[in-house]
Amino acid sequence: xxxxxxxxxxxxxxxxxxxxxxxxxxxxxxxxxxxxxxxxxxxxxxxxxxxxxxxxxxxxxxxxxxxxxxxxxxxxxxxxxxxxxxxxxxxxxxxxxxxxxxxxxxxxxxxxxxxxxxxxxxxxxxxxxxxxxxxxxxxxxxxxxxxxxxxxxxxxxxxxxxxxxxxxxxxxxxxxxxxxxxxxxxxxxxxxxxxxxxxxxxxxxxxxxxxxxxxx
Numbered sequence: 001x002x003x004x005x006x007x008x009x010x011x012x013x014x015x016x017x018x019x020x021x022x023x024x025x026x027x028x029x030x031x032x033x034x035x036x037x038x039x040x041x042x043x044x045x046x047x048x049x050x051x052x053x054x055x056x057x058x059x060x061x062x063x064x065x066x067x068x069x070x071x072x073x074x075x076x077x078x079x080x081x082x083x084x085x086x087x088x089x090x091x092x093x094x095x096x097x098x099x100x101x102x103x104x105x106x107x108x109x110x111x112x113x114x115x116x117x118x119x120x121x122x123x124x125x126x127x128x129x130x131x132x133x134x135x136x137x138x139x140x141x142x143x144x145x146x147x148x149x150x151x152x153x154x155x156x157x158x159x160x161x162x163x164x165x166x167x168x169x170x171x172x173x174x175x176x177x178x179x180x181x182x183x184x185x186x187x188x189x190x191x192x193x194x195x196x197x198x199x200x201x202x203x204x205x206x207x208x209x210x211x212x213x214x215x216x
Contacts, residue, residue: 001065001083001193004132004165005038006110010069010189011204013057015042017195024199027057031064033194033204035100039069040088047073054080069113078108086134088115093124101130119157125163133162134189137170138180142192152183159184165205174206181214 011030013023023040037062042050054070059162060079061068069084070077077085087103092114097103100112111131116122118205135158139149149170158166169189173183180188190207197203 009034033201034208078105139171155183
């Protein structure tokens with residue numbers, strides 16, 4: 001796998017967007033399209049189902065040189081040998097954690113990313129040792145209903161202040177990508193603009209080509 005700093009496109013196998021599709025096929029399409037990370041996000045699934053699917057997705061992602069990220073469950077990530085896990089504010093700071101070592105299973109070589117919605121949260125995430133930080137939602141998005149957008153101002157702040165890989169997320173599509181890049185983002189998370197596309201792999205490729213072009 002390439003270093004996190006070289007990763008540009010973060011895609012998702014999201015249970016809310018499966019629409020009857022096989023998640024394993026979807027994961028392959030994302031990998032084939034050039035995603036650097038693929039997150040398994042299944043908010044409404046019991047842990048045993050998340051674990052079962054994660055076990056099937058690990059080799060697909062690994063064979064493509066892609067990081068599989070397990071949302072919400074660092075323990076499952078360690079159990080299935082996924083390289084990365086991701087937690088939101090409510091699952092990390094809001095329950096009293098202060099450093100990522102507190103949630104990493106002992107002995108696990110696990111990267112951990114944290115969601116942030118404001119500069120002070122990003123500072124805390126960096127101080128807590130997060131391997132990467134998510135910045136958003138930049139725009140209003142059905143993926144995070146009820147959460148106000150952080151706007152491009154937070155993206156500009158992140159570009160000037162965050163000292164590790166960070167990904168802009170939330171409402172990023174082919175129409176909004178240019179302004180996100182102009183604000184200083186070089187890495188993005190994309191959910192619906194890829195998963196709702198008629199050709200998932202092609203949608204990934206288009207995003208990846210634009211990100212590579214912006215990275216220069």
